[in-house]
Amino acid sequence: MNTYRLLISCPDAHGLVAKVSQFIFEHNGNIKEAHHHLDAQNKRFFMRIEIESNPTHLLDDFKQAFTQLAKQYQMNWQMNDANQRKRILIMGSKSSHCVADLLHRGHENELEGNIIGILSNHNKLSKIASWYEVDFKQVAIEKATKTADMAKMMNTVDSFNPDVIVLARYMQIIPKSMCEKYQGKIINIHHSFLPSFVGANPYQRAADRGVKLIGATCHYITNELDEGPIIEQDVLRVDHSDSAAEMQKMGQDIEKITLAKGLQYHLEDRVLTCNNKTVVFR
Amino acid sequence: MNTYRLLISCPDAHGLVAKVSQFIFEHNGNIKEAHHHLDAQNKRFFMRIEIESNPTHLLDDFKQAFTQLAKQYQMNWQMNDANQRKRILIMGSKSSHCVADLLHRGHENELEGNIIGILSNHNKLSKIASWYEVDFKQVAIEKATKTADMAKMMNTVDSFNPDVIVLARYMQIIPKSMCEKYQGKIINIHHSFLPSFVGANPYQRAADRGVKLIGATCHYITNELDEGPIIEQDVLRVDHSDSAAEMQKMGQDIEKITLAKGLQYHLEDRVLTCNNKTVVFR
Amino acid sequence: MNTYRLLISCPDAHGLVAKVSQFIFEHNGNIKEAHHHLDAQNKRFFMRIEIESNPTHLLDDFKQAFTQLAKQYQMNWQMNDANQRKRILIMGSKSSHCVADLLHRGHENELEGNIIGILSNHNKLSKIASWYEVDFKQVAIEKATKTADMAKMMNTVDSFNPDVIVLARYMQIIPKSMCEKYQGKIINIHHSFLPSFVGANPYQRAADRGVKLIGATCHYITNELDEGPIIEQDVLRVDHSDSAAEMQKMGQDIEKITLAKGLQYHLEDRVLTCNNKTVVFR
Amino acid sequence: MNTYRLLISCPDAHGLVAKVSQFIFEHNGNIKEAHHHLDAQNKRFFMRIEIESNPTHLLDDFKQAFTQLAKQYQMNWQMNDANQRKRILIMGSKSSHCVADLLHRGHENELEGNIIGILSNHNKLSKIASWYEVDFKQVAIEKATKTADMAKMMNTVDSFNPDVIVLARYMQIIPKSMCEKYQGKIINIHHSFLPSFVGANPYQRAADRGVKLIGATCHYITNELDEGPIIEQDVLRVDHSDSAAEMQKMGQDIEKITLAKGLQYHLEDRVLTCNNKTVVFR
Known part of the structure; x- marks a missing residue:
């Protein structure tokens, strides 16, 4: 029994659900889980369907046949085999809480994907990578040689052939060309409740502003710093007695959990994007 | 343009979604919102579909025709016209926070239903009922005359002909016969995070146990006290400095909000029950 | 038995707690509750002490004597008699959820203060004010006559002689002179998680940005729009299926509760300000 | 500059704060942080004072002198040097999320204590212990030889000479004699929102009851199973689509964070107990 995940986004049309459901039924698929969303403002329809199917050859057959229907309704679509686990590349720097x-989670087989490597501009994470027997590469990023260093970093990224790149507190701004090449495939954790405190030092700025909750935001990277589609957010309560340093320490817990949640949604093909927003079918 | 809500619960079967979607399409319905759930343990399938339709005669037609399909798949089902707003009877006692x-909300037209009356064993709520121009009936419940009083109360309830009965801190145990007559139609707010602190004085018991969060639970009433299917729950943080009396005061906010949420889900036909659990399609 | 609340803010100094505690002890006061906070960055010390005392003459005596100590340690301080309930003026517009x-809460005696009036630029709230037998004044604010209207509004505010002014979704920008006159005495509820979405239409902007949590912020008003010291904040979860209109409806619950909490902290003299931040001694 | 933490619990008495503060002042201590709590029901007073002091000899002097004052007010008290980090023994079984x-956290120096060893009835955690260079001991607990096994386990515990024992999903019931020997020093994480679902299989029972929030509870162990004083609790939202197995997976995040929080409060001497409740001075 195989599981496939069909993701569809298209202009809203009468009878869409019926058409797609009927199609799946006729191709020997059984719908295990289905989610729909109509974006009323943009008149776009979104679907995620988990299909269970016995015949191992369903995927190609199905895909070929579905292309017709997809064209008719101007669908953006993809269909993923749940058995083909995504290849995850983690990019980190010095902080280890998210990476660890x-x-x-990878080691305990809780992620719907395989961590294939860690890439960092510092050496600090190499030890923990070796413990978990994950390939570690260091590409230092120096001010003086930044352009060359970034090029080397991008080559290294490419060499991993990743399906998804996780910026686990990488702390460097990703070059535009890489943002474009891996559009919708780079997931970042920002240590604030966006859109509050875009950019550097969010905990210090949260402390300075005197907020009563601090947050973390998991989002896709775009060319605009901290402006990409938000996948998941969470907050925790602080008060006047918590300094910026203490907020940073406390915040690590929601950073790691929010990143893990957002990544897992992506790995399970639960996230579709629409302009600068996400539809997350939980 | 009318909106109908089709609720289905039935044994899981291949092609169900396709069949139902196709049926709606062929009867000129447009699916505005759809939710599915497969209870893997009980092999039961649940659906809620919001259908938009132009022809005003769809409802009868549809219902008649659908009966066939429903029989075939052994469906429990109902189809409600969103325009037929449910009649809400509130039962209260002395506490006014939930009732107010x-x-x-009713006055501001935020509820998908009409509050048709308030029934209380005390007189305290009569003033606020009159402000909002809602019918108020008092049926005192005295220890010595309990059986007769309860009979009178139930007659009064019946006289309102309610679609849903809200126990807004009514504080009396509902007779078995009434539980059965209005099965799935009586919604209670219990002032604890069930199953903790079933029964009386939950705030005092929460304080005595030293819990760090207190809660409220909105659930359907059954014959078993505080054991009915849970619709919604919420909690808030307390600490050692909060006495039972303070918890009671603080808890009023989650009581009123949790009750309003649970009621609204019910009014929008978003709740299905399965054994002693609910499926809430938000 | 009377209760007094002593609030102190001063430069940090060795032995402060001992000095103040000893002073209270020697003046027949009993410390019921005490909170301290050292702002390490600004080297300022904050205290709130609830004092219980039998002799009814303690207050004057105490205040006079304390002035000496206060001078020595350069204290900003106040001492309030819990029996002298603060006079609350509510300013609203059309939305009624916070006002109601x-x-x-006032009617049920849950606030540590008395609501003495409602001032609105529209007439919509007059009915509910009359229900609760609270004085209602309307001062319309028209574009063409704004300066004069605002002057009239401020005269009306003054005529209430309020201790605290609550902007319960008043929707007008408060003139600078009023901000200054009632500094630290005007409490606003903003319908976003500040500093996100300062200004108008925060729910629409939250929906546009695709955030996964929406919030409400209770803060003191200053000359800078939505930049005053934050007293309390809260959030609730939303997702892609919630439109801006639905967020607005859902958000009303955290608006009203966050405002009530923040106001109550103020009424109980639990809030001290330090630059643009608050110390809230719960 | 040394930091000491003075914890006091005693019958309420007039002038207590003044006496203690004055004493600290006279012994060259500076109060960095102070928390008080009056348990009105039991008329007991609780204090936690963080004292900063320059002279390295303050501790003995102070302790000796304070004994007098303590006797006078019938205090239970302790004074801990923050530099003397507590020795933490972790007891685990097969689940690794809390242990990892x-x-x-220990490795990143985020705990106010030193993890000196891991004791488990299985071998699964030995690898991760070796990564972090923490002593690992396995004492298998077999049904047939339980009494002897438990004795061996307790000997092994003693051999670590721990200040605090953390049951990180140890899954065995701790013998009465060990509970008594290490009273107030054994911290457990229970995978439910106590008092709901005391005992085994709480996630399955939560799923069966259809609760809308699941929780975790960090508490001190006593002879009564899952009845000890609660230090910290947290919850997360679930719905009908989450099976018991999924709840278990989701719940790991609040288990590990709630345990870490509760342990940290204990390590920082922030927790006092009163009957079966805790006072946590955050």
Whole structure:
């Protein structure tokens, strides 16, 4: 029994659900889970259907046949085999809380994907990578040689052939060309409740502003810093007695959990984007 | 343009979604919103579909025709016209926070239903009922005359001909016969995070146990006290400095909001029950 | 037995707590509750002490004597008699959810203060004010006559002689002179998680940005729009299926509760300000 | 500059704060942080004072002198040097999420204590212990030899000479004699929102009851199973689509964070107990 995930986004049309459901039924698929969303403002329809199917040859057959229907309704679509686990590349820097948490989840087989490597501009994460027997590459980024360093970093990224890149507190701004090449495939954790405190030092700025909750935001990277589609957010309560340093320490827990949640949604093909927003079918 | 809500619960079967979607399409319905759930343990399938339709005669036609399909798949089903707003009877006692909150929501047209009356064993709520121009009936419940009083109360309830009965801190145990007569139609707010602190004085018991969060639970009433299917729950943080009396005061906010949420889900036909659990399609 | 609340803010100094505690002890006061906070960055010390005292003459005596100590340590301080309930003026517009909620709390004696009036630029709230037997004044604010209207509004505010002014979705920008006159005495509820979405239409902008949590912020008004010291904040979860209109409706619950909490902290003299931040001693 | 933490619990008495503060002042201590709590029901007073002091000899002096004052007011008290980090023994079984999380926090120097060893009835955690260079001991617990096994386990515990024992999903019931020997020093994480679902299989029972929030509880162990004083609790939202297995997976995040929080409060001497409740001075 195989599981496939069909993701569709298209202009709204009468009878869409019926057409797609009927199609799946006729191709020996059984709908295990289905989610729909109509974006009333943009008149766009979104679907995610988990299909269970016995015949191992369903995928190609299905895909070929579905192309017709997709054309008719101007669908953006993809269909993924749940058995083909995504290849995850983690990019980190010095902070280890998110990286350690992801590695442990990977090790315990809790992620719907395989962590294939860690790329960092510092050496600090190499030890933990070796513990978990994950390939570690260091590409230092120096001010003086930034352009060349970034090029080397991007080559290294490409060499991993990743399906998804996780910026686990990488702390460097990703070059435009890489943003474009891996559009919708780079997931970042920002240590604030966006759109509050875009950019550097969000905890210090949260402390300075005197907010009563701090947050973390998991989002796709775009060319605009911290402006990409938000996948998941969470907050925790702080008060006047918490300094910026303490907020940073406390915030690590929601950073790691929010990143893990957002990544898992992506790995399970639960996230579609529409302009600068996400539809997350939980 | 009318909106109908089709609720289905039936044994899981291949092609169900396709069949139902196709049926709606062929009867000139447009699916505005659809939710599915497969209870894997009980092999039961649940659906809620919001259908938009132009011809005003769809409802009868549709219902008649659908009966066939429903029989074939052994469906429990109902189809409600969103224009036929449910008649809400509120039962209260002395506490007014939930009642005032519901009356205000009703007054501002935020509820998908009409509050048709308030029934209380005390007189305290009569003033606020009159402000909002809602019918108020008092049926005192005295220890010595309990059986007769309860019979009178039930007659009064019946006289309102309610679609849904809201126990807004009514504080009396509902007789078995009434539980059965209005099965799935009586919604209670219990002032604890069930199954903790079933029964009386939950705030005092929460304080005595030293819990760090207190809660409220909105659930359907059954014959078993505080054991009915849970619709919605919420909690808030307390600490050692909060006495039972303070918890009771603080808890009023989650009581009123949790009750309003649970009621609204019911009014929008978003709740299906399965054994002693609910499926809430938000 | 009377209760007094002593609030102190001063430069940090060795032995402060001992000095103040000893002073209270020697003046027949009993410390019921005490909170301290050292702002390490600004080297300022904050205290709130609830004092219980039998002799009814303690207050004057105490205040006079304390002035000496206060001078020595360069204290900003105040001492309030808990029996002298603050006079609350509510300013509203058309939305009634916060106003109704506050009126009900006042009516049930849950606020540590007395609601003495409602001032609005529209007439919509007059009915609910009359229900709760609270003085209602309307001062319309028209574009063409704004300066004069605002002057009239401010005269009306003054005529109430309020201790605290609550902007319960008043929707007009408060003139600078009023901000200054009532500094630290005007409490606003903003319908976003500040500093996100300062200004108008925060729910629409939250929906446009695709955030996964929406919020409400209770803060003191200053000359800078939505930049005053934050007293309390809260959030609730939304997703792609919630439109801006639905967010607005859902958000009303956290608006009213966050405002009521922040106001109550103020009424109980639990809030001190330091630059643009608050210390809230819960 | 040394930091000491003075914890006091005693019958309420007039002038207590003044006496203690004055004492600290006279012994060259500076109060960095102070928390008080009056348990009105039991008429007991609780204090936690963080004292900064220059002279390295303050501790003994102070302790000796304070004994007098303590006797006078019938105080239970302790004074801990923040530099003397507590020795933490972790007891685990097969689940690794809590253990890995604590080890990582220890490694990053985020805990106010030193993890000195891991004791488990299985071998599964030995690898991660070796990564973090923490002593690992396995004492298998077999049904047939339980009494002897438990004795061996307790000997092994003693051999670590721990200040605090963390049951990180240890899954065995701790013998009465060990509960008594280490009273107030054994911290457990229970995978439910206590008092709901005391005992085994809480996630399955939560799923069966259809609750809308699941929780985790960090508490001190007593002879009564899952009845000890609660230090910290947290919850997360679930719905009908989450099976017991999924709840278990989701719940790991609040288990590990709630345990880490509760442990940290204990390590920072922020927790006092009163009957079966805790006072947590955050």
